[in-house]
Amino acid sequence: MADILEEIVANKRKEVEVFKQELPFALLEERVNNIKGGLSISMSANLRSSGSGIIAEFKRKSPSKGWFSKEASIKVIGKSYEENGATAMSVLTDTKYFGGSHQDLTDARMADIKLPILYKNFIIDEYQLYQARLYQANTVLLIAACLSKDECRQLIAKAHGLGLEVLLEMHTEAETEYAALEPDMCGINNRNLGTFVTDVNNSIRLAGLLPDNIVKVSESGLSNPETVKMLRGLGFRGFLMGEHFMTQPDPGAALSQFIAKLQ
Structure with missing residues (x-):
């Protein structure tokens, strides 16, 4: 089976070069520097204080399962x-593989959504951090499997310099060493990004390898409230869920029902 992550990252490098041609970095940086006011909504703080910790994800499709909802409106x-009680929201901005765009972030802010928003993409260049800031995200996702430690360290520093929090995603025991780079949150992805197979046991297996004081987030393959309760017992405070809600006729109602079962 082809490694899906390698394919996505290769495409992302080409995509970023196109962005740079359309809007040179100097102009992007100028636009970001002209933004008035900071990003005061902290995803990590919200997760620490939340009773559910649900990061509800907006995505229209996935590489492995195709379209969930092609015409879905992020405003709605x-x-x-x-x-319906989300602690934070994740927005897929990758177009080719997930059907999203930066317009989704613009639409979310136009709808006056005040949740902290995670800019979820495959970040391999600091240019993308400036894009996240320009489109008013609060947090960015960095994926250990896509980056060397030095690259990751530099991107974390740049994100913090732009006022963005960082959710650093890991999938293997070796990648948990990246936690020493001091991101704001550490995510354990239950989905293998090479094969897209999910296994919640990945969060169970790796939880103890993360620092005690870090905000821990379990990502992908979550659909059972009892699983979330169990993971909370292991120290997780965030639970990134998209497919379980986006495949329902009313994602918000599905979220409400899920949270009610956590009580």
């Missing part, structure tokens, strides 16, 4: 997530 679903 994102607002419904907020009204």
